[in-house]
Amino acid sequence: MSGQKIHTMEQFAAASGISRPTVSKYFNDPDSVRPRTREKIEEALGRFNYTPNLFAINQNRKKTKNIGVIVPYLADPFFAEMARMIERRCIDAGYWPILFSSHGQRQLENNALDTLLSLRPVGALIAPLGRVSDLEHLRKFAKEVPTVTFDSNQEIGEAFVGSDNYQSIGLIVDYLCRTGEPPCFFELPPVNPNARKRTKAYIQAMEALGHTPQVIRAGDQSWDFEQTGLNEGKRLIAERKLPTNTVLCSNDRIAIGLLAAAYQMGLRVGAGTECALRVAGHDDHPWAQYTCPPLTTVRQDYVAIVDRSIEKLFEIIASESSDDSREETLFDGKLMLRASA
């Protein structure tokens, strides 16, 4: 690398013997310049390590290449994994994903929206917090930038992509009823619409099969689901308040807590007759396969959800038309039979 520092495209253009507009063209699409020109630029790129200033770029572009991504809770591997896939897709498509986590807090979700707004993104992919979301704030945001929501449907933005909770819950309720005692339902703290929908779906599925639904409510509103599952689970087991020997948990993280509770209380969990309890979850969390016993659950097709979300967002960005038709896409879940139920 040569001595003097290259800081602007002007300097770099001079150093490479190419005019600035052409260099600019190169950075926007290396294939858009003649091979020999490209060579010369890339040769210079080897000598000096120059990177165009992203702020100057984005200030001048008609449209930025930014795509905002907001997830409710990044410490949840489920969202971390989705975020990873989204980032990949965006980068591959030439966009620049900017990731925010609301960390379960309304204030942080609002902050993320504001910061995002000041980055003038061409689009946004948002999994809203849900119940604690500031819907007014979200709506205001979605009015300014094309938005696709996923995971949690708040009727915001131009499209929603998620799972069909009625189908997936129906699937596992059906399985559990077929193979043993009908399940009670360990409800998620109602932090988002999915929680409510799953409860409803459970009740509906049970009634359709002629069973009496029994819902266990967890009091608090924390996103620390494992803790809820563990504490509540221990209490229920100790007080013998579990209404049935089969528990369907509103999501896997609660199930992870409940499995720990059962273990600590000496209750054997599994499908076999020698077991005292059956536990099932929902989502197929990355760690569902490492629980003891491995967790039977319904897999959310998050690959499809991510793909469809991105696809839809790109469509909207390309069309530029903000027709008011809101599209909702729901994907089916898939039974993941393991040892816990």
Added chain:
Amino acid sequence: MSGQKIHTMEQFAAASGISRPTVSKYFNDPDSVRPRTREKIEEALGRFNYTPNLFAINQNRKKTKNIGVIVPYLADPFFAEMARMIERRCIDAGYWPILFSSHGQRQLENNALDTLLSLRPVGALIAPLGRVSDLEHLRKFAKEVPTVTFDSNQEIGEAFVGSDNYQSIGLIVDYLCRTGEPPCFFELPPVNPNARKRTKAYIQAMEALGHTPQVIRAGDQSWDFEQTGLNEGKRLIAERKLPTNTVLCSNDRIAIGLLAAAYQMGLRVGAGTECALRVAGHDDHPWAQYTCPPLTTVRQDYVAIVDRSIEKLFEIIASESSDDSREETLFDGKLMLRASA
């Protein structure tokens, strides 16, 4: 909100009846303007929802407010949690954190570094991938922007903050030897320097106590540690190749896999005499408390690590002096006694 759209500070200044430079001053520090002026601006802010263009801001500032944050693997709740704390601290200090995950891949780490560079950050907080890191690339980056590394020490940047593996491993080896059979060591795939250091620390600690160290090597180089723990664990148990009835795992995620393996193979894990195996981990992973049985481990003081990293970075940014003295800070681990050992 009024009709016409406000897009520039000029327009907003006109609408609020204040001059643009003063409005600019307000946005940089609301307290720097007279109370009555502030009122007028905030009143206008209520009528129009104007946000200064972040790109224009950062292009013109002598120094941006950006702080780059790169973690090796965001889907690991350990790093997700640290990232969350770092973000918080940065925002509170008036900086704008930009988070990247290398997702375990050299290419992505390099991409993150390049993108970061083009954002002209005033500083960076980096947990390098480790073995697969492109050290040359990292060094180049650190030459241009003040960098503090954490978690994995690659002798890059102006400071490193991490855990004292010799102390922490010594602590748990000592505990395990005192309370039962001396442990063998389930080595992490050597993805980063911590992995190697911990192995060395284990050997050293065992020898100091007069025991023969026995290291189990896991073949692959994946970041999917639980899978490694599970697969390798099952194989070792099936082939009766576990050299001792006590296994110290290089980190908790491996231990989680090993616990699952033991469970699936019908091996009872715990400290009691009725148990066939003792398993201990390292890190105090957020989920270590939900394993079956709950995992005995050494807690990394990641609050201290984050605090010190941030503090150090702010110092460097403030001083602007790039004295070549590299500072390394190591924090002690703390024994977390649970049921698994």
Added chain:
DNA sequence: AAATAAACTTTACGCGCGCAAAGAAATTCA
């Protein structure tokens, strides 16, 4: 070989804001 097309260079403007200087207005102090 000439004619057409593609890629290039030169020139010039504008993006939205930070920032600096000089003077005017408002506030504080003696």
Added chain:
DNA sequence: TGAATTTCTTTGCGCGCGTAAAGTTTATTT
């Protein structure tokens, strides 16, 4: 009340790049 101080306004430059227009060179076609 006047002087000193603070805060404001006006004016104007510059950041680093995208982008457009017009003219020039190079590559491709017939």
